[in-house]
Amino acid sequence: YKSRLKDAGLWRTDSFINGEWVKGDDRFDVNNPANREKVADVASVGAEGAKRAVKAAAAANLAWRKTSAFERSRIVQRWYELIMEHQDDLGIILAAEMGKPLKEAKGEVAYGAGFVQWAAEEARRVHGETLPVPTPGARGWTIRQPVGVVSCITPWNFPSAMITRKCGPALAVGCPIVIKPASETPLSALALAELADRAGFPKGVFNVVTGEAREIGPVLTGSEEVAMVAFTGSTEIGALLMEQAAKTIKRVALELGGNAPFIIMDDADLEKAADGLVQGKFRAAGQTCVSPNRVFVQEGVIDKLTELLKTRVAKLKLGDPFADGTDVGPLIHEEAVSRVAELVENAVSKGARVLTGGKSRVDEMGGAYFEPTLISGADHSMSLACNEIFGPVAALYPFKDEDEVIRLANDTPYGLAAYLYTRDAGRVHRISEGIDFGMIGVNAPMVGSPATPFGGMKQSGIGREGGKWAAEEFTELKFVLLGGV
Numbered sequence: 001y002k003s004r005l006k007d008a009g010l011w012r013t014d015s016f017i018n019g020e021w022v023k024g025d026d027r028f029d030v031n032n033p034a035n036r037e038k039v040a041d042v043a044s045v046g047a048e049g050a051k052r053a054v055k056a057a058a059a060a061n062l063a064w065r066k067t068s069a070f071e072r073s074r075i076v077q078r079w080y081e082l083i084m085e086h087q088d089d090l091g092i093i094l095a096a097e098m099g100k101p102l103k104e105a106k107g108e109v110a111y112g113a114g115f116v117q118w119a120a121e122e123a124r125r126v127h128g129e130t131l132p133v134p135t136p137g138a139r140g141w142t143i144r145q146p147v148g149v150v151s152c153i154t155p156w157n158f159p160s161a162m163i164t165r166k167c168g169p170a171l172a173v174g175c176p177i178v179i180k181p182a183s184e185t186p187l188s189a190l191a192l193a194e195l196a197d198r199a200g201f202p203k204g205v206f207n208v209v210t211g212e213a214r215e216i217g218p219v220l221t222g223s224e225e226v227a228m229v230a231f232t233g234s235t236e237i238g239a240l241l242m243e244q245a246a247k248t249i250k251r252v253a254l255e256l257g258g259n260a261p262f263i264i265m266d267d268a269d270l271e272k273a274a275d276g277l278v279q280g281k282f283r284a285a286g287q288t289c290v291s292p293n294r295v296f297v298q299e300g301v302i303d304k305l306t307e308l309l310k311t312r313v314a315k316l317k318l319g320d321p322f323a324d325g326t327d328v329g330p331l332i333h334e335e336a337v338s339r340v341a342e343l344v345e346n347a348v349s350k351g352a353r354v355l356t357g358g359k360s361r362v363d364e365m366g367g368a369y370f371e372p373t374l375i376s377g378a379d380h381s382m383s384l385a386c387n388e389i390f391g392p393v394a395a396l397y398p399f400k401d402e403d404e405v406i407r408l409a410n411d412t413p414y415g416l417a418a419y420l421y422t423r424d425a426g427r428v429h430r431i432s433e434g435i436d437f438g439m440i441g442v443n444a445p446m447v448g449s450p451a452t453p454f455g456g457m458k459q460s461g462i463g464r465e466g467g468k469w470a471a472e473e474f475t476e477l478k479f480v481l482l483g484g485v
């Protein structure tokens, strides 16, 4: 894939520590999920590399924090511009390592870059306040300062956007960062590091360490020099990292698993609901933490909606990420295909019906492919109701009324995204207030944007990314009292 790039300089396979590319003693393979081919081998720098990166970031901390907000904003803005200039190349790298269709991959690059741009603008608006104080002749005020070194640990499903969404604001408000990208998809992270280097971040401010999570993780979560751990990934690993970070009372921002309900009421515009579901569900082949996981349809409209969906899902083209017309690409690897196949088998064994799709296509297509699938007659005894499907499978659950659907939607330990289709303003308010989810799309299948808060309740996480909330996550609020004025 390197030869396809307009700028081959973006093809980086070594870690980036203290402004230098570091080979490491070991290498690991990155494979294309569409055809099992090796895409690259990448440096594995282990605990040693992670320690060097943390030291470099800590050494850069004071100077970066003292850099004026205007100067930091300028560098972050430059990074944004470079990402957009190289959107096509970054899309190719992302599609090759992750498997989402090329057009969607380029879309992710732009979506992720939006957070960098927003952060560059927001950096200039971080400020404190003056406050009334009870003591005569005294003055009080707050100042907002960067928390310090931030460890960013990111997953493979958005190899670019999960990095920019954390690092844009962290860097912009004055925090040096150490990124540990998922080992399935390190190339996007390293290409972003190359562009960050060109944008002019000082040495040590931007570091990417690649390799074994079990070696690197404890350094990034345990080092005294690290002030905060920002993580996106599974609830299981999030809990582990929080435990590791607890020993030194680090701040944590966790964006974890979801089990999104997609609620369709009987007054909804069914065509739009069907279009929205297909758009939200099959993006990244269903491998996103905000993917609709349980589709609740009110009894009176379920037959009509099922027909509308069946036509749409059957039309989706499963294929190579680089082929024209591909709607749905492969899953991240073949174990993921087996896991999804098991969820479907379990549902069928408990009485659900497969209306279209339902099968692995690994053998015929030579990559980690699973057919876009529609299932009817699902209920909460099936394992796909309580697990993140993380695959191209939509399952329909009938329900009777508002109270029942609120209860069913909340019947999960997760609370990240939820979706609601209705044209009744009362229902919009009652249901969005009744369901415990951090983000709710009403007649809208996607909720993330640079300006708005992204994050979950319950076991879906802690903290909010995006907008002004990100600036708060990565800053510390200090209070100063001046007496004897």
Ligand code: ADP
Pocket: 153, 154, 155, 156, 157, 180, 181, 182, 183, 213, 214, 216, 217, 218, 232, 233, 234, 235, 237, 238, 240, 241
């Ligand atoms: P996913 O199922 O999306 O791969 P994970 O939670 O397993 O989600 O992984 C998300 C990120 O966390 C990846 O970068 C992975 O390498 C990293 N990770 C996994 N295990 C650990 C660990 N023990 N310590 C630190 N990071 C880890």
